Amino acid sequence: MPALNEEGVIGATLDSIPAGLVDVVYVADNGSRDGTAAEARAHGARTVREERRGYGSACQAALRALAGSGGADVVVFLDADGSEPAEELGAVLAPIVAVAADLVIGCRRFGATPAHVSIGNRLACAILRWLAGHRFHDLGPLRAIRFGALQRLALRDPDYGWNVEMQARALAVGLRVVEVPISHRARRAGSSKISGSLTGTLKAGAKIIVTAVREGWHARRALRARDS
């Protein structure tokens, strides 16, 4: 769970994770200036501090900590602000439990997300479809992936290209990918780092599109090499 200044909301998000589905939660904090880490620990999470800023860097730090403590069967990514329903985690995990998928994306119903988020996501998904031939419907942050498969992807993106990099590389190495519809709501409290501001949206949007093109192109070449 990447988190930046989410005091007042991260505790409720952690509490909404269904009991018994998850063994351990790592909260990856990029130097929050509030009580995010303390609140996360008080609600049962382990916290990992990462000095390098960015969503992807935070995820990588948590994954290093997880690997160092013996790894896992499956890793779930979830935003700290409560936008995506942890209550629906069972549905996201179901295709992996049924051995029908390696990566499952929680696909937000469009209409519930702001228009500029939908448009950016659709554009990135269209680029992946065009270059790599697979139709995703979303780049949603609630997702589950087998730990071994995730390690094979060797993700590097330090910030908001993380999700699209994961999806493109999953296609490149031939993972079984499934999308599951989930609901979506406005963040429960706190302030937005991405889609709530114009600069946040433009920076993240540009990064996502550039990453979709680069990684989609790599996936295309990998798929063609495999077919020939």
Ligand SMILES: Nc1nc2c(ncn2[C@@H]2O[C@H](COP(=O)(O)OP(=O)(O)OP(=O)(O)O)[C@@H](O)[C@H]2O)c(=O)[nH]1
């Ligand atoms: N560690 C870390 N977490 C981040 C960073 N930027 C965003 N996050 C977390 O990533 C998640 C998504 O960020 P949000 O600010 O909710 O972005 P959004 O979902 O586009 O916007 P709203 O939900 O509308 O506010 C939240 O859990 C944030 O705390 C970052 O640089 N480092």
Ligand SMILES: [Mg+2]
């Ligand atoms: Mg959010």
